[in-house]
Amino acid sequence: MRPPRQYLVLPTIGIIGLFVFIPYTLGLLLTLSKGTVSKHPDFEHYQHIRTLSPDEFPIGDPHRRVIIVGDIHGMMEPLETLLERVAYDHQNDILVHTGDILSRGRHKGSMKVIEFMTTYQVVGVRGNHDQQIIEWRGWIDWFTTLDGGKQWLSDTHSKWLMDHADGHSLSKWVKQQRKESRGEDAEWWDRIPEDWQPFGDHYRIAKALTEEQYAYLLALPLKLYIPSAHTFIVHAGLLPFNVHYDYDHRRQPLARVPSMPVYSSSHRNEEIETLRVIQELAILRRVPQNTDPWVNLNMRSVLKSKRITRRSNKGTPWAKYWNDQMSMCDGFEQALGALQMQEEQYVLPDISTREKTLPCYPASVIYGHSASRGLDVGRWTYGLDTGCVYGRQLSAMILGPNPLPFPEEWEEDDHDDGSETTQGPNGIETRVDITKKTKTVKFGEHGEAKIVRVSCSR
Numbered sequence: 385m386r387p388p389r390q391y392l393v394l395p396t397i398g399i400i401g402l403f404v405f406i407p408y409t410l411g412l413l414l415t416l417s418k419g420t421v422s423k424h425p426d427f428e429h430y431q432h433i434r435t436l437s438p439d440e441f442p443i444g445d446p447h448r449r450v451i452i453v454g455d456i457h458g459m460m461e462p463l464e465t466l467l468e469r470v471a472y473d474h475q476n477d478i479l480v481h482t483g484d485i486l487s488r489g490r491h492k493g494s495m496k497v498i499e500f501m502t503t504y505q506v507v508g509v510r511g512n513h514d515q516q517i518i519e520w521r522g523w524i525d526w527f528t529t530l531d532g533g534k535q536w537l538s539d540t541h542s543k544w545l546m547d548h549a550d551g552h553s554l555s556k557w558v559k560q561q562r563k564e565s566r567g568e569d570a571e572w573w574d575r576i577p578e579d580w581q582p583f584g585d586h587y588r589i590a591k592a593l594t595e596e597q598y599a600y601l602l603a604l605p606l607k608l609y610i611p612s613a614h615t616f617i618v619h620a621g622l623l624p625f626n627v628h629y630d631y632d633h634r635r636q637p638l639a640r641v642p643s644m645p646v647y648s649s650s651h652r653n654e655e656i657e658t659l660r661v662i663q664e665l666a667i668l669r670r671v672p673q674n675t676d677p678w679v680n681l682n683m684r685s686v687l688k689s690k691r692i693t694r695r696s697n698k699g700t701p702w703a704k705y706w707n708d709q710m711s712m713c714d715g716f717e718q719a720l721g722a723l724q725m726q727e728e729q730y731v732l733p734d735i736s737t738r739e740k741t742l743p744c745y746p747a748s749v750i751y752g753h754s755a756s757r758g759l760d761v762g763r764w765t766y767g768l769d770t771g772c773v774y775g776r777q778l779s780a781m782i783l784g785p786n787p788l789p790f791p792e793e794w795e796e797d798d799h800d801d802g803s804e805t806t807q808g809p810n811g812i813e814t815r816v817d818i819t820k821k822t823k824t825v826k827f828g829e830h831g832e833a834k835i836v837r838v839s840c841s842r
Contacts, residue, residue, distance in 0.1 A: 424577060427522035428515070430677050433668060434605040438612040440507070442478065442784070443831070449784035452480045452617070454768030455511065455752040458489030460496040462778040462840040470782060470836055474504050480608070482752030483511025483619030483681075487585050488773045494589050502600040510604045511619040511752065512681040513586065518601050520580075520590035527575060536572045537582075544583050554584055606680040609668065611661045613783075613828065614745065616668075620694075620753040621683045621702040623673050624709040627690045631709060631742075637666035638709060638744040641716050659716055660745050667747075684754055696756045703749075703765040710746035710764040718743070748828060750781065759835065761825050766833075772840040779837045783827060787834040 442448040451472060456463055472479065485501060485508065486494040501508070510518070528534040540561075547557055558581045565573045576582060593601070608617040616622055625636040632639045642662040673679045673692060683692050685699035693699055718741075752769040754760060759779055760767030772778035782788060827833040 424523070424575070425526055427519040427526070428677070429518060429522060429602050431510075431603065431605040432675070432677075433607045433609055436507070436608060436610045440478065441610045441613055441615075443613055444785070446785045448476050448478065449782055449787055450478045450480060452482065452750055452768065452781045452783070454482055454770055454779045455484040455755065455772065456481065456486075456489075456497055456778065457484055457513070457773035458486055458491070458494030458497050459772045459778060459840055460493045460500070462772055462838055463497065463500075466778050466780055466836065466838045469838060470780065470788065479504065479506045480617065481506060481508035482617060482750065482768055483509045483604075484513045484752060484769075485511065486517055486589055487513040491585070491588060491592075495592060498589075498593065498597045498600070502594075502597045505600070507608070508604055509608055509617055509619050510601070510606055510681065514601055514604065515677075515681055516586040517590045517593075518598075520587045521593055521598050521601075523576075523580075524587075524591055530575070533572070533575075536569075540572075541583055554581055558582065606677055607668065607674075609664070611664070614660060614664065614747040615750065615828070616664075616747065617750045618680055619751060620679070620681055621751055622667065622680075622706065622749050623671055623683075623686075623702060624667060624706050626671050626673065627686055627705070635670075637663055637670050638713065638742045641743045642666070656716060656745075660747075663744055664747050682753075696754055701754075701757070701760075703760065703762050703767065706749055707762040707764050709742065710744075712740055712742045713744040713746045714741045715745055716743055746829065759823075759837070761823075761835070763826065766825070766827075768835075770837060775841055776839070777837045778840050779835055781825075782834045782836060783831070787832075788822065788836075 438444070441450055443450055451467075451470060453463070453466070467479075481501070485497050500506070524537075527537060544554070544557060548554070562573050581587075590598075606618065607622070609615075610617070624638060625631045625633075629636065634640055642659050668674055673683075679692050682694040683702055684696040685693050685701055686705065687693055687699040692702075746764050748764050748766065750766045750768065752767070754767050755769045755771035755774065755776075757767060757769075758776075759770050766781055768779045768781055770777040770779045823835040823837075825833050825835060
């Protein structure tokens with residue numbers, strides 16, 4: 385049986401669903417201002433957000449689980465081993481990924497991963513590497529329809545393979561070709577966006593995709609939103625407020641209770657759920673950084689200048705902003721108690737005197753992208769990129785009343801420093817640290833999650 389709050393969320397989604405499709409005009413305008421629009425079609429094809437229902441994210445169902453996997457990067461064998469370890473059942477369990485499922489690992493591995501994801505229509509978000517593959521495939525499909533484009537591309541690829549055999553690096557070779565090209569050849573090179581390098585890993589994966597696999601990637605959104613779990617899933621990160629203004633500015637999403645018609649006291653629980661979802665949607669659509677695809681795909685830190693950076697060794701990790709804000713949430717009751725009716729609408733009270741508290745409820749973010757930080761778990765943020773492609777670990781977060789089907793001895797044992805070798809479904813040996821098989825973490829306001837890790841090798 386579903387938890388009661390899931391029934392409360394369903395009408396809420398119907399009321400506010402329209403707003404999911406409105407807020408991204410700014411982000412789209414930013415996307416269209418990158419300088420190549422006049423020469424090329426839109427290769428980015430961003431899908432900004434997908435909202436999952438309780439049935440699509442069944443963390444309250446004792447017979448189903450949600451398994452969220454960090455960055456895979458084409459490492460198919462560790463993925464198979466991990467799924468075997470947790471006894472993944474594709475008919476009942478919901479598998480979710482945090483993006484960057486392809487590239488950087490072996491090409492064959494990437495093609496196996498995309499075949500798996502497409503076959504089972506695995507839920508997930510785009511990563512920055514997946515995005516590059518999407519853009520290359522869109523470019524290839526467009527370029528090869530130009531008169532003579534397919535032949536020029538084939539001839540230039542053959543030339544690169546010959547030069548590469550002589551030890552040329554791709555980046556230097558492309559730069560040299562652009563510089564030395566003349567006439568019609570220069571015109572063809574001009575049709576490749578200036579900062580792109582053809583014939584590399586992303587290009588080769590894009591070229592090898594089937595139509596079905598390309599369609600799968602195109603359908604991946606930048607963000608997943610799960611109202612029933614008050615959770616977001618994104619590749620790189622989200623911000624809880626516009627960092628260019630004080631966090632408690634009245635225009636910040638978490639600094640005020642959303643305005644809505646009054647419910648009777650008998651509907652207070654439903655009212656609270658509705659207000660929470662409205663406030664969470666405001667984080668997505670009113671915080672300008674969260675509508676910028678580059679931020680969703682690349683953010684790791686915020687600099688003192690309030691600029692967003694993809695560097696993890698500079699500035700403040702964005703997750704600190706998120707956890708600090710959520711720790712200030714003390715619910716709506718105090719604010720709602722001070723509200724007065726005026727023409728059937730709430731009049732919002734002044735909250736400027738409320739130190740270190742905000743009228744909100746906390747929400748969680750699950751993400752990848754930050755391998756240098758390893759398993760990066762905060763109270764309300766869960767970073768699952770543990771550097772599998774670098775030979776470290778592949779991690780999964782498991783949600784549900786019965787998250788693990790295996791015995792309790794799988795739990796962490798600080799007194800055992802050994803490791804064991806296991807065989808995955810394809811006979812690939814994977815070493816797993818016994819002391820790091822599972823980790824229990826808090827999830828949401830009252831729940832828990834299991835994090836399972838397996839070692840990777842290249």
